[in-house]
Amino acid sequence: MKKALSAKVKEWSQPPFDTESVAELEALKQNPEQLEDAFYKDLEFGTGGMRGIMGIGTNRINSYTLGKSTQGLSDYLKKSFETEQLKVVIAYDCRNNSKSLALKAAEVFSANDIKVFFFSDLRTTPELSFAVKYLKAHCGIVLTASHNPPEYNGYKVYWKDGGQIVPPEDKAIIEQINQTRFSDIKFQPNQELIEWIDKEVDQAFFDKSVELGQFDLKGRENFKVVFTALHGTSITAVPQVMAQAGYTDLNLVASQSLPDGNFPTVESPNPEEPEALQMALDQAETIGADMVIGTDPDSDRLGIAVRDHNNKFRLLNGNQTMIVMTYFLLEQWKKSNRLNGNQFVASTIVSTPMLQKMAKAYGVQYKETLTGFKWIGKLIKEFPKLEFIGGGEESYGYLVGDAIRDKDAVTATLLACEVGTFAKNNNKSFYEILEDCYRKFGAYKEKLISFTQKGKEGATKIKTMMEEYRNNPPKEIAGIPVMISEDYLFTKRFYPLQNRSEAIDLPVADVIIFTLKDHSRIAIRPSGTEPKIKFYFSVNDDLDFNEDWSTLEVKLDQKIDAIIKGIGL
Numbered sequence: 001m002k003k004a005l006s007a008k009v010k011e012w013s014q015p016p017f018d019t020e021s022v023a024e025l026e027a028l029k030q031n032p033e034q035l036e037d038a039f040y041k042d043l044e045f046g047t048g049g050m051r052g053i054m055g056i057g058t059n060r061i062n063s064y065t066l067g068k069s070t071q072g073l074s075d076y077l078k079k080s081f082e083t084e085q086l087k088v089v090i091a092y093d094c095r096n097n098s099k100s101l102a103l104k105a106a107e108v109f110s111a112n113d114i115k116v117f118f119f120s121d122l123r124t125t126p127e128l129s130f131a132v133k134y135l136k137a138h139c140g141i142v143l144t145a146s147h148n149p150p151e152y153n154g155y156k157v158y159w160k161d162g163g164q165i166v167p168p169e170d171k172a173i174i175e176q177i178n179q180t181r182f183s184d185i186k187f188q189p190n191q192e193l194i195e196w197i198d199k200e201v202d203q204a205f206f207d208k209s210v211e212l213g214q215f216d217l218k219g220r221e222n223f224k225v226v227f228t229a230l231h232g233t234s235i236t237a238v239p240q241v242m243a244q245a246g247y248t249d250l251n252l253v254a255s256q257s258l259p260d261g262n263f264p265t266v267e268s269p270n271p272e273e274p275e276a277l278q279m280a281l282d283q284a285e286t287i288g289a290d291m292v293i294g295t296d297p298d299s300d301r302l303g304i305a306v307r308d309h310n311n312k313f314r315l316l317n318g319n320q321t322m323i324v325m326t327y328f329l330l331e332q333w334k335k336s337n338r339l340n341g342n343q344f345v346a347s348t349i350v351s352t353p354m355l356q357k358m359a360k361a362y363g364v365q366y367k368e369t370l371t372g373f374k375w376i377g378k379l380i381k382e383f384p385k386l387e388f389i390g391g392g393e394e395s396y397g398y399l400v401g402d403a404i405r406d407k408d409a410v411t412a413t414l415l416a417c418e419v420g421t422f423a424k425n426n427n428k429s430f431y432e433i434l435e436d437c438y439r440k441f442g443a444y445k446e447k448l449i450s451f452t453q454k455g456k457e458g459a460t461k462i463k464t465m466m467e468e469y470r471n472n473p474p475k476e477i478a479g480i481p482v483m484i485s486e487d488y489l490f491t492k493r494f495y496p497l498q499n500r501s502e503a504i505d506l507p508v509a510d511v512i513i514f515t516l517k518d519h520s521r522i523a524i525r526p527s528g529t530e531p532k533i534k535f536y537f538s539v540n541d542d543l544d545f546n547e548d549w550s551t552l553e554v555k556l557d558q559k560i561d562a563i564i565k566g567i568g569l
Contacts, residue, residue, distance in 0.1 A: 008039045008058055016183050017064065024056045037455050044174075049164065051145050051154030051529045054097060061145075061153045063104045067185040069155060070105045072177030073139065074112035074186075076169075079176075081138055086114040089135055089197075091128035092143035093233045093298040094259035095153050098122070102143045105155075107189035120198045122233045122259060124299035125156070126408035127205045131197075133162040133403070134204055144298035147270035148530060150262050163377025163405035167507060202237075205410075209241045212400045213414035215332055215422075220246040223421045225291050226284040227413070228253040230269045230276060231260040232297035237410045245414055251287060253280050263297075271296055271303025272396050274315055281305055281313055291420050291430065295409040300373075301396040302409040304416055306430040309550075314431060319352040319446045322392035324434050325412065326355060328419045329390045329400070330362045339363060344383065346376045346391035349488070349511065350523040350536045354437075354444040355391075361441060364389065370488070370509045372528065373397055377405040394446060394536065435549045443543040445556035449535045449569060450527070462526045462533045469512050469524055477516060478566030484515035520563060537563055 011017075012025050028035050038057025043050050043065055050069060054061045077086050088109055092102035099122070106116045117135055119128075125142050132140035140158035148154070157165045157173070165173060225242075227250055229235040235257050242250045256265055256279060263269040266276045271294040280292045284305070292305035292313060304321050305313040316324075326345055333339050344365035347355045359366035365386065369375035373393065380388045380402045392398035397407030400415055420430045438444070453461045473485045475496065485494045488511040491504040497517075511525040523536040539559045543552055 005036060005039050009035070011182070012039075012056065012058075016185065021056055021062070021064070028056060040456050042178075049154055049156035051148065051152060053151050054153050061101070061155070063101060064182055064185070066101055066105055066155055067108050067187065068180050068182055069177050070108040070141075071112070071185045072180040073157065073173055074109055074114055075180070076173050076176040077114065077138055078112070080169075084138070086139075087117065087135065087137040088114055089117045089119075089128060089131045089137045089140040090143075091119045091123040091125070091131070091141070093125070094122055094231060094261050095143070095145060095297065096150065096261035097153060098143040098261070101153065101155075102141070104187075105141055105143070106194050108186055110190040110193040111186035111188050113190070114193065116194045117197045118194055119201075120196045122236060123202075124233045124237050124410055125406060126209075126300060126404050126410050127201070127237060129158055129162045129404045129406045129408075130205045130208060131201050132158050132160065133405075134201060135197075142298065146298055146529065147268065147272070147296040147301065149268065154529075158406070161377070161381050161405055163381060164372075164374035166374050166378040202240075206237070206241050206244055208403050209237075209408075209411040209414060210245050212403060213241075213411040213418060214245045215418050217418060217421050217425065219425050220417075220421055221248045223247065223291070223417060223424060224249045224251070224287065224289045225293060225417055225420075226251045226253065226280045226287070226289045228256045228277065228280040228292075228294040229259075229299075230256055230266060230271065230294055230296065231258065231263050232269060232295060232299060233259065234295040234299035234409060234413075235259065237299065238295065238413050241410055241414055242417070245417075247414075247417055251283065251289065253283055255279065261297075269297050271301055272318070277303055277305060277315065284313065290424065291417065293413050293416060295413065296396075299409045300407040302398070302412050302416070303396055304430075306420065308429070308431045316434070317446060317448075318392065318394045318396040319354070319444070320434055321396070321416070322347070322394075322398055323352065323354055323358070323437050324419060324430060325398055325400075325415050326390055326392070327358060327433065327437050328415070328422065330358070330364065333389060334362065341365075342385065343387045343389050344379075345389050346379050348372070348375070348393040349506075349513065350525065350534075351392070351394040352444050352446055352538060353519075353521070353540070354441055357441045358437070370506055371395075371511065371525065373399065373407045380405060394448065435543075438543045438549060439545050442540055443549070443552055443556065444538060444540045445553060445560065446539075447537045447557075447560050447564075449537070449564065450532045452530070452532050454531045458531050462531075465533055466510060466512070466524070466526065473512075474514065474567070476566075477514065477522065478562045480516040480518055480520065480563075480566075482514050483517045483519075484513075486511075486513040486515075488512070516563075520559065522563060522567060535564075535567075535569065539563070
């Protein structure tokens with residue numbers, strides 16, 4: 001056993017670690033490989049906060065790793081707001097141990113003389129984001145691992161604007177946490193500083209969601225929706241918001257409506273995966289529904305299926321959903337004469353380039369940022385004189401307006417149904433609106449391929465793959481010359497055909513993007529929340545008004561396949 005690993009294991013074998021943790025560690029010692037994986041590194045904050053497998057060890061989610069983060073965060077809050085009575089909001093999702101871990105965090109905050117607003121039951125991530133601003137808190141915490149497998153949990157940190165922590169706070173908080181020792185954690189709570197919250201904040205959130213997502217439409221009672229919570233927290237908000245907005249024909253997938261951290265009916269509680277929505281699709285066919293919607297465990301992502309020209313359900317990817325919802329919002333703003341050049345929409349560097357073309361057509365500013373919705377929240381904070389209309393990313397997240405500062409599947413579910421209702425009122429479909437967008441702004445098709453590489457060995461493989469693309473960038477892919485090569489780790493953009501380079505004005509990130517001469521694009525990045533390396537492909541072509549989209553779609557899919565083969569996957 002390596003010296004550093006041995007020292008960590010020894011530390012966890014004695015106080016302040018309790019007898020239960022020590023016993024769990026002793027059992028883990030019988031499996032050296034698992035022991036090393038549990039201790040070989042410390043969990044870090046990624047694009048979505050800290051997330052990992054639950055269990056004993058520095059590389060695991062447990063009361064001590066979360067306690068250490070909470071203690072460090074408490075110390076940083078005290079330095080940042082010396083003269084104020086500090087307040088935090090804590091929420092948790094449906095995952096195993098989420099409530100107990102959330103209570104541990106509340107105890108540590110209260111032990112540091114910080115007021116805690118604690119949700120009495122599981123709540124969605126967007127409601128936590130809203131509650132931070134609503135309750136004028138300095139910080140927010142939500143215990144969730146989003147769509148990861150059942151063995152995971154996580155810890156997202158939100159700042160006083162309701163957005164996830166970003167520079168400079170994130171690095172400063174991490175430094176403070178790294179300086180914190182496990183023996184520094186204050187676990188003795190001050191119960192007088194913990195206040196349980198529920199209905200008042202719930203209703204304020206529902207009201208805001210309806211205000212943001214509802215438009216001047218009729219016929220909502222005629223729009224039939226099948227909704228699945230995938231055993232997650234959205235059951236606490238989506239049915240309530242939909243009813244308040246006037247959708248009386250919302251049909252729940254009953255067997256997936258009960259919150260359950262084991263997610264017994266799906267292999268993965270991820271609406272990006274077609275299998276996750278299969279039960280909802282089967283029910284929708286049976287009852288003749290217009291739309292299927294499913295959300296992930298903490299209700300910040302949504303997957304949508306709509307009927308195509310042949311009346312068959314088509315699963316939309318995150319880019320397609322984002323395009324249609326943004327187009328609808330822009331049309332509504334235009335209709336009400338609210339567009340004056342002081343508005344913007346936003347997306348990320350791995351999402352479809354189509355949104356930029358759409359924004360330009362409406363005279364709206366387009367802002368692009370790094371992967372992860374915290375960066376879109378940062379844009380809203382950085383441009384207070386501009387109105388944020390909406391924006392999203394390819395990973396099935398969308399945000400309407402600036403009252404909430406993280407992707408919000410509750411309001412986005414309502415917005416998707418508003419689009420569907422509008423289309424049905426005009427003898428069209430959600431899918432036909434998507435085709436209209438392709439004809440107006442260019443037809444784009446995207447695809448994501450992920451490779452899972454678990455543990456220490458997997459992390460090394462991912463690092464090696466990134467270094468190979470970084471050090472030996474291709475000159476052509478599938479016979480098409482590389483026109484632009486971008487490396488966000490070194491914030492450099494290189495034009496190989498012109499032999500010139502320029503700086504990228506974004507924070508450092510481990511992302512590489514190749515743009516080909518025909519404007520096809522390949523982005524490569526390690527996931528910030530899962531042991532995966534991801535490849536994002538985007539191709540495009542013009543779609544004439546008399547041309548069939550399904551025929552062009554086949555050609556674009558073939559083009560993606562050729563690029564995938566050309567890059568060696």
